[in-house]
Amino acid sequence: MEKIKTLADLKLKQEKFRSQVELRSKASRAEELVQIKVAMATCGIASGAKEVMEFFVEELDKRNIEAVVTQTGCMGYCFAEPTIEVTLFGKDPVVFGYVDVKKADEIIERYIKTGELVDGIIPKNYESIN
Amino acid sequence: MHMMDIVQNSIRAGASNVEITFIENKTDSSLTFSVKDNGTGMTEETVRKISDPFFTSRTTRKVGLGVPFLKMTCEQTGGSLTIQSELNKGTEITAVYRTDHPDCLPLGDLAGYLVLLLIANPKMDIKFTYRLGDEKFEISARELGENEIDDLNSAGMSAAVKEYINENLKELFLVRKTESYLC
Numbered sequence: 001m002e003k004i005k006t007l008a009d010l011k012l013k014q015e016k017f018r019s020q021v022e023l024r025s026k027a028s029r030a031e032e033l034v035q036i037k038v039a040m041a042t043c044g045i046a047s048g049a050k051e052v053m054e055f056f057v058e059e060l061d062k063r064n065i066e067a068v069v070t071q072t073g074c075m076g077y078c079f080a081e082p083t084i085e086v087t088l089f090g091k092d093p094v095v096f097g098y099v100d101v102k103k104a105d106e107i108i109e110r111y112i113k114t115g116e117l118v119d120g121i122i123p124k125n126y127e128s129i130n
Numbered sequence: 131m132h133m134m135d136i137v138q139n140s141i142r143a144g145a146s147n148v149e150i151t152f153i154e155n156k157t158d159s160s161l162t163f164s165v166k167d168n169g170t171g172m173t174e175e176t177v178r179k180i181s182d183p184f185f186t187s188r189t190t191r192k193v194g195l196g197v198p199f200l201k202m203t204c205e206q207t208g209g210s211l212t213i214q215s216e217l218n219k220g221t222e223i224t225a226v227y228r229t230d231h232p233d234c235l236p237l238g239d240l241a242g243y244l245v246l247l248l249i250a251n252p253k254m255d256i257k258f259t260y261r262l263g264d265e266k267f268e269i270s271a272r273e274l275g276e277n278e279i280d281d282l283n284s285a286g287m288s289a290a291v292k293e294y295i296n297e298n299l300k301e302l303f304l305v306r307k308t309e310s311y312l313c
Contacts, residue, residue: 004294005301007277013290014281040250042135042195050134050239053246054288061285069283071250073142 034060034067034112035087041074047087048100054076055101056084059108067112077122086111132203134243135196136223137256143169143221147255150244152237154262154312155304158210159230161312166222172215180213187246200225207231229312237312239290248274249282262305267298289300 004010037045038053053069060088061069077083078096086107087093097120110116133150140148145167153162172180174249179185186194197313201211204225215221227234244258248271257270274280274291 003297004290006299007273007294010274010279010290010294011277014287017281017286017303018180025167038250040138040246042136042199045131045134050243050246053250054242057246057249058285069250070142071138071141071246073138081239129238 015088022088027099032089034065034089035085036060036067036069037072037085038069038086039073039075039077039081039083040071043074043078043081044083049082051101052082052099052104055104056108059105063108065108065112080122083122088112088115091115093124095124096120097122131238131243132163132196132200132225133165133240134247136200137247139196139219140165140167140169141251141254143171144249144255145169145220148257150256150258153301154229154260154306155312156263156307159228161227161229161234162224163204163227164222164224168220171217171221172213172217173217174275177213177215181211197223203227203235207234235310240299241292242283244295245282245288245292249288252282260302262302265302265305267295267302269295269298 002009004013006034033097036056038049038063040049040053053071056067060069070083075083075085075095077095077097082099083095083097084099084107085093085095094117096103096110096118099107099120103120110118134142137148137150147168149166151164151166153164155162170181176187178196178276180197183195183198197211197213204211204227208231209226209227211225212222247256255271257268257272259268274282279287279291282291
């Protein structure tokens, strides 16, 4: 397979993907999508938040779940990193701790797909992440 | 790790522009890593305290380890850390590493972290430059946007952008005449 070395190669690749998958306009109705915030402060990064975030970006797309994955600072749960905050449309945000790839898979399959609460929820005690 | 960690500080400071720069100097075996943003900036007093791991401006916890870790890893190679900041203007944090020192850490997955930064902060203009001698590789959110490459949130495209960065860095690193601890 040809390597991607130039912006033109990247653009071609994007066109190829777009022709394969129906383009979804996420920006226009972002608030209706599943919102996932991955805590990416020192504690989160040191505990493996990068792998968790990469997993969400890849797997949510592969499983056809429309979501917005963003990063955030420390939520104050350094002991339970990596932590993520998941907001389903019309529901309150839920924070999950000790999220590894296995737990992330469970959160996608059970909480995001069916709304079923899974182990690892941390009671939220902050007003806004700072 | 440092790149994501320090840029997270810029994000928290409300920056809309972030410039991440690596300058590898072949002649004096140094690597200069800097993050410059146009965020809220800091007072002189905060700049003085920022290397103290028990100082943080957060209220959710009592420690702030990002900058102290950066200071530790560059100073353990014989390098140094400088911070320039002006309130309401922005901050530039610069770490110099001695790359011929055995305690110099490898660069790590630069491409992976950079792609995540671009995906997670679509409204931010993030510019990344890696300069090695006279050669350089640059990528920025603006440049991607101008080329209508805006589907980064899909699995295929995030992998494609990562490959693009890795291929260009690999080619850039060929300029090195000797093996480097940086990998």
